[in-house]
Amino acid sequence: IAGQPIFVMRDRSGEIRAFFNVCQHRGHELLKGRGSLKVGITCPYHAWSYNLDGTLRNAPHTETVANFDRAQFSLRAINVAQSAGMLFVNLDAECEPFETKMGRFGETITPHLPDFEDYVAVERLHYDLGANWKVVVDNFAEAYHIPVAHPELARVLDEGLDDFVQEEGFSYFLYRSRTGFEGLEIEAGSPYVAWMAWPTLNMLSLPGSKNLLVLRMLPNGVGQCSERVDIYAPEGPVDPKLLAVKSLFMDHFNQQDIGIVESVQRGLSSLGYDQGRYVCDPEDSWFSEVPLHTFHWQVLEALERLDG
Template identity: 40%
Template structure:
């Protein structure tokens, strides 16, 4: 049953299908606990979730873990080379099996030492030979769908989910245009950020550059904003710019890479973004992981050639860590405070006919995906 707060309420202006005539989602979508709970099953347990990079699980026995709200999953390379994913829980008494990343000869539960192979089969369970009717095959690990896309490892808790690549249309083609050597990249590092804001505030912020000129002086010195365009495409959107304005911007200095461009970024439903900076081949993922209605953790994983960060790429990463991320986090945390104000409920999308760098049409695109997933009815003339 749809929660009443997901529908049009007194004081709400309509959220319309046309971004040029629409108000934003009401503020409660960014702090109400019931909506945050509804998102778990309606969004996160049905969509592809970024887990890590294939270079982290390249060899037999290597594993990585990922948490999707309260659901823990691990991904491991089997002895015969397959990549498998399972719920990270022992079927005996529910203990977590592994944590972090690493490599093992066998998956052994720390609680009672039940042992599992990397195909999920139970190999050993002490004293169960004395349990009447015990059958090992009843206690294999429960599998989770897993795929690799441009080196990214993705998992999905929905066993009926369509393949990620099928859902994403031209995304792979776009990424390979900007980073032709994407298959040669390896995991280099993860940076983490605790943010006091709803995860959707951070996605909204990524999806528009209306704020770039006043808030990101170094970024607009790096990127040719006249060529910066955002295009929405089903379950993703792209935001790319042409040639960089200069090789020696206030952000960082670099030499032209395998493809000359100023910046390329993609939002992937529901909660991660892919970045490519100019210069040497690189890719990164910035993921917004909800931890509470008004809190989230951002992970930014960096992938570079051979997993070695050169001086040039270190400058780009340092700019991201020291300048761009603090700027964006400060903006988002201030927005989160404002969303609780009695003086605010909704704004209007700023959308121009040319869909320029100042247009917020991609924010509407994302908010519409949220409304559709939740079954929200926010306009009497439009029922997603």
């Protein structure tokens, strides 16, 4: 995660813990893959071993080493939270509790994905974009562009949000289809659900089948980023409906969005552009750019914290 090797485990009491995957002796990686631990964690380099709570259990031949204090060599723990069958880790040791900014997140997930704990990863997609990651999040944060940029999608979605939640750490958008999608076995009234979580996590649950698409923007420079999409579905053969709707959204709508954000990136560098204007109405209607405004405030606050 963010270039850092980590591992997540469940201890004997059932508590989920996360640690940086690095031995405190010489920095060797501790674990690979997945599985079960019989006793503890043993480094394959010099056999330093750790208890499941991260404390150093044994360091061979250190009995006569002067001032050797095992308590100083515990694994570095990482903040981890569980919500709606998902695990969230935060590399910031001083971060606020997950519930502070994401308290209602689970409430918005569970009605749509009640059995998400049983889902498995079925596909990973990767896109290289000629746009800053924030421009990509901007586009995801509003539906104002859908009637113009995605007319096929606009024809089947109700003009309005069926539900909307805006909290400090995430946004939730629930749309419903007005009609079925042409050529797809999707009924009118089917939900199309989107989530945004600060700073780069976006998620979609597409209509017609059980699924979750997890999108992350990974910065590669000022004007480039990568978009990684992990697709989750119930274990077993993938529903043909998911394959069809995934193709529509990722091979068509997402390609339209890539063209949009790359055009915006070029425009932001133009001498002819200075300052835009948010379209925010008091009723937070479907076309309102309130989530976009919120995201920009989050960016500014994060930059101010970096400035000290």
